Amino acid sequence: MNILWLITSLLLLCSCTPGFSMHDGIVGGEVSVPHSRPYMVYIRNPVSERVCGGFLIRDDFVMTAAHCGRHLTVYLGVNDTKHLPQGVPADSIQHEDFKNNAPGHDIMLLKLKTPASLNKTVNTITLPKTENREISKDCMVLGWGLEEYGHGFPSRVLKEANVTLLDSKKCVTTDTLCSEGTTGAAEGDSGGPLVCGDVAQGIVSFYTETNGGYCTRYTDIYQYLSWIHHKMKSPLQ
Incomplete structure (x- = not known):
């Protein structure tokens, strides 16, 4: 997710823990069953x-x-x-x-x-409903990004990883959802969906390095x- 505004804005946005880093790819998780995510x-x-x-x-x-x-x-x-x-x-x-x-x-x-x-x-894939704001905290991200942080090659096949959403108050900005952990999306996975309960709730936007993991931001589709x-x-x- 290598974008120009990333360098100047991430420290202001990420409240998970201090720190800044850029890395690559769906790390961890598993290979998706072929064509099981047709969206x-x-x-x-x-x-x-x-x-x-x-x-x-x-x-x-x-x-x-x-x-x-x-x-x-x-x-x-x-x-x-x-x-x-x-x-x-x-x-x-x-x-x-x-x-x-x-x-x-x-x-x-x-x-x-x-x-x-x-x-x-x-x-x-289904989008959120205007009359229903409930989101499952157990979600999934998918993509063809690099498989190891900082080096390696893009995955030839689609991969997916489970992530858990944080409380919205920790995301700082009103138009983002966020998760924190050691697996998830990075370069090459930008624009992919954050899927929660078979609904596309977010769009992979950017992430920062935290103490022992990564804070990932998703554009909140509901907004x-x-x-x-x-x-x-x-x-x-």
């Missing part, structure tokens, strides 16, 4: 070759992090990244208040130029439901 999307910038995760929320919309940038190609139904299907171009809809040099609003929709054909290997529904109804300008 997962592999995203790549064809020019910079930067990789992010994402998730399908409608047959024509993918959700990811705004810091993943624009001009992205989406790959649906991926398990092994060495065998990618035909990429789908998409139009990027970043949140208007997102800035590279400031925290917050790290959410983006990708409007697929060709809608997905939903099936057993390509399908959507952006009105924006999401508005953008999905509005024609692209």
Whole structure:
């Protein structure tokens, strides 16, 4: 999750414990059963070759992090990244208040130029409901990021790790959820979902090193439901 505003903002944001560090990948956890998470999307910038995760929320919309940038190609139904299907171009809809040099609003929709054909290997995940704020504390993050902190190679196959959400008061900012531990998401996993009780509750944004673990931040999808529904109804300008 290597973004410009990270360096200047993380110390102000993370209240888990002091400290700052950047590392790589879904560390720990386990390999996902192939195609058992059909909502997962592999995203790549064809020019910079930067990789992010994402998730399908409608047959024509993918959700990811705004810091993943624009001009992205989406790959649906991926398990092994060495065998990618035909990429789908998409139009990027970043949140208007997102800035590279400031925290917050790290959410983006990708409007697929060709809608997905939903099936057993390509399908959507549920978003939070406006009338229900309850979140299970036992959650999961997924991605194809590096498998060891600070070195190694990206995982060829999708991996997933369990995380436990902290009390919201420890997350400082109102538009984020957070977890703390020694396993979870990092570089290459940005934009992937925080899944709690089969609902996408968050978007992997950034994390910092803490005493004995890592404090990971997720954009709280619930806080952006009105924006999401508005953008999905509005024609692209």
